[in-house]
Every structure is written in structure tokens, then in C-alpha cells.
Amino acid sequence: MQSQMNYYAFNRDQWRQFHTHDFASVTTDELEQLRSLNDEVSMDDVVTIYSPLRHLIHIRYRDYQAATANQSEFLGIANKVRPFIIGIAGSVAVGKSTTARLLQLLLSRAYPDKKVQQITTDGFLYPNAELERRGILDKKGFPESYDMPKLIDFLDAVKNANGVVKAPRYSHQVYDVLAGEYDEIDHPDILIVEGINVLQLPTGQSIYASDYFDFSIYVDANPELIEHWYLERFGLLLDTAFTDPTNYYYPYATGDRDQAFALAKDVWRTINLKNLEEYILPTRERADVILHKIKHHQIDRVYLRKF
Ligand SMILES: Nc1ncnc2c1ncn2[C@@H]1O[C@H](COP(=O)(O)OP(=O)(O)OP(=O)(O)O)[C@@H](O)[C@H]1O
Numbered sequence: 001m002q003s004q005m006n007y008y009a010f011n012r013d014q015w016r017q018f019h020t021h022d023f024a025s026v027t028t029d030e031l032e033q034l035r036s037l038n039d040e041v042s043m044d045d046v047v048t049i050y051s052p053l054r055h056l057i058h059i060r061y062r063d064y065q066a067a068t069a070n071q072s073e074f075l076g077i078a079n080k081v082r083p084f085i086i087g088i089a090g091s092v093a094v095g096k097s098t099t100a101r102l103l104q105l106l107l108s109r110a111y112p113d114k115k116v117q118q119i120t121t122d123g124f125l126y127p128n129a130e131l132e133r134r135g136i137l138d139k140k141g142f143p144e145s146y147d148m149p150k151l152i153d154f155l156d157a158v159k160n161a162n163g164v165v166k167a168p169r170y171s172h173q174v175y176d177v178l179a180g181e182y183d184e185i186d187h188p189d190i191l192i193v194e195g196i197n198v199l200q201l202p203t204g205q206s207i208y209a210s211d212y213f214d215f216s217i218y219v220d221a222n223p224e225l226i227e228h229w230y231l232e233r234f235g236l237l238l239d240t241a242f243t244d245p246t247n248y249y250y251p252y253a254t255g256d257r258d259q260a261f262a263l264a265k266d267v268w269r270t271i272n273l274k275n276l277e278e279y280i281l282p283t284r285e286r287a288d289v290i291l292h293k294i295k296h297h298q299i300d301r302v303y304l305r306k307f
């Protein structure tokens, strides 16, 4: 594939060879913890795919720390811990947040004395009321639906490590940004930033979110499969909305299920698939690593950027 000419491509058997020689493999104890995180995640993937990936991140993190120290020495200033930031991109419902949580857990275990935090860029969407005011409520997730300058300011503050930085929260259940609710990003050593827009280069900006990333991952899959995962998750959201009239999905959960699914399919096709094709997929070849998934979220190929 021409578009992936600057990548090494590995199948599972090839990639698993890059497990560690000088760095801890995933332990049985870790596997137990990961299972409780999401009991659907394949433990074989954790060992075959995520363990070598953690090793690769370890190497990049080590290089980053050395480069930061060298630059401070060059400038003759005290070396400051600036977080190593990992970006995770990909379609709606492809599994970015699950990948982010997996990595957060694996990296926390690898570095018991370091702080690893995680956020999603969903919190940087404009609130529904503002989307409505701008006439783009049906464009949620498209580049214009995010307050990108706010995201850049956030990343800049985190990198400068000047204090506790607040990340606004989004809820799928409320289907909106939660006014006044934040995650506190408090001097992490590693920050994982997950979102559909993290590798995008919006026009009219001189600084991009990806300028702040030290490592990036794109989670990739056939759009038909992603649609299936989107609808599966929609089903889960309906199942948990039944008892809560304040839940965005309550009317769908208590109404006709077939109609609800027909609507979700339409939302997938007219909003999320369009967004994937026009704005998300074109960012794939900017990632350091592409994880390609097949059925049941199994990762069949890993691409590693050569240069
Ligand atoms: N590795 C995996 N194994 C099994 N199931 C998974 C895996 N990754 C994700 N899933 C499931 O796929 C669905 C989508 O995953 P997730 O919510 O992580 O996607 P996302 O890319 O973060 O979506 P969004 O951008 O909409 O927040 C969820 O139902 C999740 O449980």
C-alpha cells in the first residue's frame, strides 16, 4: 500500500518477537487486573501486541528523558520533568479509550514510581447548546465541533508543568460536556490523550495538538467492523439507560428497539462514517504506530513508522 510505504509492517508472529529482553513482560498478575478492566479484551493480544508496544514506548520514553535533560544542559537551566505525551487517534467506537486504559495500566505497572494519567479530547467538544447555536449539532465530532485553541492551551499548560491543569469531562450517557466537572491533571510523568481529532491539522492554526505528542498511535479497522462495534456499544448504552430518565438514551431504551437501532445506523452513516472518511482516516499516516484490528477487536497487523 503506497500510503504506508514509510512503515514497517508486522503480523502477530513477527510483532510478538519484539517482546522484551531488558524490560519486564506482562505478568499473570497484570493480566488479572486487565481482565477486570474490560473482560472482552483478549489476553492473547495483551501479551502478543501490547507487551512489545510497551517495550517500544519504554525506549521512546527513555530517549525523550535523555533529550530533555540534554537540552536543559545546553540551555544551562535546571532540568524540569515535562510529561511524555502519547496521542491515540482513530474512528468513533474503534476502541481508543479501551486502548488508552490498557496502556495506562501497563505503563503504571512498568513504572511504579511514576504517575500515568489519561484524558479524552471529548471534553473539548463545544457543549450541545453551543453546537446548536452554531447550527452544527449534527456535526458532533467534526473538526469544527471542538474548541481546538482550548485543547492546545491545555496541552501547553501540561507540558510546561506549571501546576494542576483541568481537563473538562464529557459523558456519553448525558451526551454532553459536563458543566463544571473536570479531571485534574497533576504533574503526570506520562499523559495519554485519546480522541478522534488528536492527529488533525485544522486550517488556520499555527500550532497543532500533535506538536505536543512524543509518541502517537492510530487504531485502525474496516469501517464495516467499526459500525458493528458502534452498534454493539449503542446496545450497551440502551441496556444501562432503562432505569435512568435523565440518561440521553432513556427514550430510545424504553421505546421501540428496532427503531432505535435504525436511528443509530443512520447516525453512524451520516455523521461518524462521514467524519471517519473525511477527517480521521487522512490522519492515519501521521502516527508512529498503526494498530490494525479485525473481528473481535483482535489486532492482526502492527505498522511502525520508519522515518
Ligand atoms: N480490545 C478490545 N476488546 C474487546 N472489546 C473492545 C476492545 N476495545 C474496545 N472494545 C469495545 O468496543 C466499543 C468501543 O470501544 P471504546 O469505547 O473504547 O471506543 P472509542 O474509540 O474510545 O470510542 P469514542 O471515540 O466514541 O469514545 C466498546 O463497547 C468497547 O467495550
Ligand SMILES: CC(C)(CO)[C@@H](O)C(=O)NCCC(=O)O
Binding pocket: 092, 122, 140, 141, 142, 196, 267, 271, 272
Ligand atoms: C463524542 C464523539 C464525537 C467521540 O467520542 C462521538 O461519540 C459522538 O457522539 N458522535 C456524534 C454522533 C453520535 O451520536 O454517535
